[in-house]
Amino acid sequence: MLESILAGLSGLGSGALSLLSTQGWPNFVMLLTGGALLYLGVRKGVEPLLLVPIGFGCMLVNIPFGGLNEEGGLLRTLYEMGVANELFPLLIFIGIGAMIDFTPLLERPSLLLFGAAGQVGIFLTLLLALALGFTHAESVSIAIIGACDGPTAIYVTSQYAPHLLGAVSVAAYSYMALVPIIQPPIMRALTTQKERTVRMATPKTSVSARTRLLFPIVVTLVGGLIAPKGLPLLGTIMLGNFMRESGVVARLTKASENEIANVVTLFLGLAIGSTMEGHAFLTPQTLAIFGLGFLAICLDTAAGVLFGKIVCWATRGQVNPLIGAAGISAFPMAARVAQAQGQRYDKKNYLLMHAAGANTGGQIGSVVAAAVMLSILQAMGIN
Amino acid sequence: MDKWSFGLTLLGVGVAGTFLTLWLLALAARVLKKLFPLEPEERP
Numbered sequence: 172m173l174e175s176i177l178a179g180l181s182g183l184g185s186g187a188l189s190l191l192s193t194q195g196w197p198n199f200v201m202l203l204t205g206g207a208l209l210y211l212g213v214r215k216g217v218e219p220l221l222l223v224p225i226g227f228g229c230m231l232v233n234i235p236f237g238g239l240n241e242e243g244g245l246l247r248t249l250y251e252m253g254v255a256n257e258l259f260p261l262l263i264f265i266g267i268g269a270m271i272d273f274t275p276l277l278e279r280p281s282l283l284l285f286g287a288a289g290q291v292g293i294f295l296t297l298l299l300a301l302a303l304g305f306t307h308a309e310s311v312s313i314a315i316i317g318a319c320d321g322p323t324a325i326y327v328t329s330q331y332a333p334h335l336l337g338a339v340s341v342a343a344y345s346y347m348a349l350v351p352i353i354q355p356p357i358m359r360a361l362t363t364q365k366e367r368t369v370r371m372a373t374p375k376t377s378v379s380a381r382t383r384l385l386f387p388i389v390v391t392l393v394g395g396l397i398a399p400k401g402l403p404l405l406g407t408i409m410l411g412n413f414m415r416e417s418g419v420v421a422r423l424t425k426a427s428e429n430e431i432a433n434v435v436t437l438f439l440g441l442a443i444g445s446t447m448e449g450h451a452f453l454t455p456q457t458l459a460i461f462g463l464g465f466l467a468i469c470l471d472t473a474a475g476v477l478f479g480k481i482v483c484w485a486t487r488g489q490v491n492p493l494i495g496a497a498g499i500s501a502f503p504m505a506a507r508v509a510q511a512q513g514q515r516y517d518k519k520n521y522l523l524m525h526a527a528g529a530n531t532g533g534q535i536g537s538v539v540a541a542a543v544m545l546s547i548l549q550a551m552g553i554n
Numbered sequence: 555m556d557k558w559s560f561g562l563t564l565l566g567v568g569v570a571g572t573f574l575t576l577w578l579l580a581l582a583a584r585v586l587k588k589l590f591p592l593e594p595e596e597r598p
Contacts, residue, residue, distance in 0.1 A: 280583035287576040301557040381590040543571035
């Protein structure tokens, strides 16, 4: 009887004992990290929709013997039902497509090229990751942080380096939120006072409803035919946008941008948090990933601004190079940063509509860059 | 494939492919605007 009671009692507090043992320190550190993510999300407003479930998932998976990440456990089930098979990021893409208005971009379609320049950081970071000794597949997954697009980063990483998913996702979402802090010094360093005060002509309203309706179909066809491996990314974002512009499936559009996106965001966040188990997460690799992710965003910004300078020169000063920094996917933060920097040097300079066009171009650009990268990798036999 | 061939191939083909695709999309958007201009009733 006494033995039975002692055996029963030994089951209580086993988590605490494991945590306080010498083997438990990685879980202890990650519990603090989960708490820090919750603090950032709740108190600082840093991407709370993602960081709150990620932070909580991180805490759940680091409490020893909880079993949530074992076969049949809640977090493992969520991971397998939507991350391992890339379903969740694609469902979120339908919602994103339903929320995007491409009108500012369609007013001036050449702004799409800013969306291309804003992705150069992806490919430069790939070289840096390779130089640091990461494998081909790992380097691809780290470089994609430069897409500045959470779902794209998750989609690519879950295919090529699922063991890096936690670090890549947290880096991608954190740096997206830090765009207003990361970009301005680079923008100022690469432009002259004269360039920053360039005023751009007010765009005319020139986009018909039919153009807006057909644009997502054209993007799907052109992008899908050039880089078919990325069709799931392009196709889902354009499906959402087509539903929005068609106006005949308002219920589906609303469900995509609200209920479906919200439920999937919760599941996705928890599933990503489940990949942050201390023993697997606390490695020098994770630190390197955060460093490379930061560089990726800096390189994107620099490439965008330098491309803007070239366009400014080619158009004899009709384009403000600051909007080049908005050619990344972080919407609408990057556009607001360009506007704020422009107004810092000329209070009456209104760059927002142009920057918003470049920013939506960046949203398409990030998906196209990922699609191109995936198609090249497939052709190289790296799947 | 060694890492530099891999990285430089992705850099060259990736950047060129991204620019080319987005340039084609910009071209297609221009064509769409020409084919379907703003109708008078759509003007603000």
